[in-house]
Amino acid sequence: MVRGVTRYALAEGVRLQSGDILEIGEKSIAEMEFADAAALTLGPQTRVLAATLPRGGPASGEFYFPQGVAKFGRVAKSDARLHVVTPFGTVQPLERSAVLLVNAAGMQVFAEGGPVSVTALSRRGKPAESVRLATGEFFSGKTVQRSAVRARPTPEFIASLPRLFLDPLPSRLARVGDRAATPRALEVVSYASVETWLKAPWAFRRSMASRFRVLAEQPEFREALIANLRFHWEWDRILFPEKYEPKEPAADKAEGVKPSASTAGAR
Numbered sequence: 165m166v167r168g169v170t171r172y173a174l175a176e177g178v179r180l181q182s183g184d185i186l187e188i189g190e191k192s193i194a195e196m197e198f199a200d201a202a203a204l205t206l207g208p209q210t211r212v213l214a215a216t217l218p219r220g221g222p223a224s225g226e227f228y229f230p231q232g233v234a235k236f237g238r239v240a241k242s243d244a245r246l247h248v249v250t251p252f253g254t255v256q257p258l259e260r261s262a263v264l265l266v267n268a269a270g271m272q273v274f275a276e277g278g279p280v281s282v283t284a285l286s287r288r289g290k291p292a293e294s295v296r297l298a299t300g301e302f303f304s305g306k307t308v309q310r311s312a313v314r315a316r317p318t319p320e321f322i323a324s325l326p327r328l329f330l331d332p333l334p335s336r337l338a339r340v341g342d343r344a345a346t347p348r349a350l351e352v353v354s355y356a357s358v359e360t361w362l363k364a365p366w367a368f369r370r371s372m373a374s375r376f377r378v379l380a381e382q383p384e385f386r387e388a389l390i391a392n393l394r395f396h397w398e399w400d401r402i403l404f405p406e407k408y409e410p411k412e413p414a415a416d417k418a419e420g421v422k423p424s425a426s427t428a429g430a431r
Contacts, residue, residue, distance in 0.1 A: 165185065165186055165347055166357075169379055175348070177344060181214075181217070182215065186206060187210075188209060188210045193326060197335060198225070199219075205328075205329070207325070211231050212234070214227055227247070227249070228248075228368045230250065230251055230364070231266050231267060233263070233324070233329070248264065249365070250271050251365075252270050253284040255273055256281040261277035265324060271303075271305065273297065273303040274301075275300065275301050276299075279298060282303050283295075293311070301316075355388035369396060373396070386403065
C-alpha cells in the first residue's frame with residue numbers, strides 16, 4: 165500500500181483511506197470490504213487507486229484501475245455505488261457481483277450476478293458508448309470500434325481468473341471486528357514505483373503533485389520528473405518556479421530603477 169509518500173506492507177484489518185494505492189503481489193489476493201456490505205476483491209498483480217471510498221448509505225466509491233483483475237460483490241443488499249475507471253472505459257456494478265479484467269489488450273467485464281453499466285472510450289479517450297450488461301453477459305473491448313458484447317464469457321477469460329473468483333467470496337469483516345491493524349512502513353516511494361499514478365488521467369493525477377511535492381527535492385526523483393514532464397506538465401511550476409514569478413516592466417528594468425508610488429498608482 166502507498167499512503168502519502170511511503171510504501172507499507174498490508175495486513176488483514178488495515179483501515180483504508182481515500183487516496184490509498186494498493187498493489188497486489190503475484191501470488192496474493194486482497195479484499196476491500198465496506199460497512200454497507202459491498203466488497204471489492206483484487207487479484208494478483210492488480211494495481212488500484214482508491215480515489216474515494218464509500219462511507220455507508222448510497223455514498224459513491226471511485227477507483228482508478230490501470231491493470232489487473234477485480235471482483236465486485238455484495239454480501240447483502242447494498243446501496244453503495246462503486247465506480248471504476250480504467251484506461252479503456254468505466255465500469256459501475258449495479259447489483260450483486262461482476263468481474264473486471266484490465267490488461268494491454270483492453271478491458272473485459274462479466275456481469276456475473278446482476279446488471280453492470282459499461283462505458284467504453286473513443287479513440288480520443290472520451291466517453292463515447294454506454295452498454296448495460298444483463299446478468300451473464302460479457303463485454304470485451306479496447307475502444308468503441310473494437311468492443312463486443314457476448315451472451316457469456318469466453319473460455320480464455322475464465323481461464324485467466326484466479327480460481328477463488330469462480331465462486332462467491334466469503335466475507336471476513338466479522339473476523340476483523342473493530343480491530344484496526346497498523347501497516348508496516350517499508351520505504352519512501354521512488355519515481356518508478358509511482359510512475360503509473362503520476363501519468364494517470366488528470367482527474368486522478370491532479371492531486372499527485374501536492375502529494376509527492378516533497379520528493380521533488382531528491383535528485384533522482386527530480387531528474388525523472390523532468391525527463392517525463394510532457395506526461396505530467398503540472399509539475400513544471402513546482403520544478404521551475406522562477407518561470408512563473410512576476411516579471412518587471414521592460415522600461416523599469418532597462419532604467420534600473422523601481423517605479424515610484426505615484427507612478428505605480430498611475431498605471
